[in-house]
Amino acid sequence: MSSPEQAYLDLLKAGGKTSEDVATKIFDQLKPIEPPFLIGEWEGGDFDTGHPTTEALKAIKWRGKNFHSEEDVEPIIVSGEGGKRTALVEYGRGRVREVKFRGVVSASLVYDDRPIIDQFRYVNENTVAGMMDVKGAPPGYHFHLIRYHAIHSKL
Secondary structure, three states: OOOOOHHHHHHHOOOOOOOOOOOHHHHHOOOOOHHHHHHHEEEEEEOOOOHHHHHHHOOOEEEEEEEOOOOOEEEEEEEHHHHOEOOOOOOOEEEEEEEEOOOOOEEEEEEEEOOHHHHEEEOOOOOOEEEEEEEEOOOOOOOOEHHHHHHHOOO
16 A cells, blocks of 8 residues: 555646545645745646636646745745746735644645635655635645756756
């Protein structure tokens, strides 16, 4: 039987199409992370579970998140002019806190101006699993972040 981390990576390799139940079951088994782990630039992607947020983020050309410090986070990075990574200012900024979610205390991104908390769990040194918690929206939006340097240092 594979580890939850390997099961998560297998979903990524397979293109990310899965059910919300499968993604949540794996997410719940992943280990927590501490806030400093998130510092840096991250490329993002999501799992195709049929959640409406997938289409909304495609429409704005979502690329990832930038964690400058625990107190200064750009939560929505998009492809700007010429494909440049650009913060979507309409979503404001955020900060990282440890929050208990689904029974586990882990690093979470709390948006300053929106009722959104992104919950994170450890997959490996360059990959984290994310699950968005939005007040008033359907639960279960699953996404992942991969360290920007891990992707772009190989190019």
